[in-house]
Amino acid sequence: MLRKLALSFILIVATVGTSAVQAQDVDAEDTIAYRQSLYKLIFWNFGTIAGMARERIPFDRDEFRLRALRVSNFSRQLAEGYAEGSDSGAPTDARPEIWTNRADFDAKLADFQREAHKLYSMSAEAEVAALKQQFGVLGGTCKGCHDSYRKD
């Protein structure tokens, strides 16, 4: 019986994935701090990309590519920062609609992930003009989510 229970638990963890593994050790306050930290790091790295796209700093392909990779990686770490129950518990700019319109929120997050990965993929060889354009597309996915799900 215990073994069966343990197996069920493992299956649940495997099915629900990362959130279930995390859920045992973290609370809403930690989860909110986790996602806010991710946004700080995204913003930090995106800043270098933006600086190059806007020609405020010299274009450096290796540096651009490194920052694009980091933003892409961070984008895939966001979902577990929006676990059920983390709509409150610490000051947060996240609107409660994230948890009531979850499918739409997840779709917007997927937009961000897809375009961030595309920017990274392109950065190996694409011309600067194309990277600037994709930088705009990526920025649009940030805005697309913030307009609906971030408090003013």
Next chain:
Amino acid sequence: MLRKLALSFILIVATVGTSAVQAQDVDAEDTIAYRQSLYKLIFWNFGTIAGMARERIPFDRDEFRLRALRVSNFSRQLAEGYAEGSDSGAPTDARPEIWTNRADFDAKLADFQREAHKLYSMSAEAEVAALKQQFGVLGGTCKGCHDSYRKD
């Protein structure tokens, strides 16, 4: 002359690396927030590793490996969070000795990076006992730095 100046600037950026690129857009407060965010993410992901190493949650190799990769990646992003001038400007647990004993601090950071990468490398195939041991070694590199460079 202008072209020569521009070239010098590019060379400086290339020599000094990432910090120089960042330094144009960020201030001490942002830099402190950046490194604190990294530590939050390291702690978050290390928590899952620790949970498995201490058998509080079931061992899951894919999950362990994913978390080890993230910790390793984060470890390589820390250095730019200790730019010159970021010893103050916001509440921080970083001791000023980081900037006066820089070579020793950098060596301790390199210890952390090396052992984090080793844990990730091992995680593909190593037995759980070996991973637990390396988890201990990695934790030791955290403590090794905190004892000298983090305020109590």
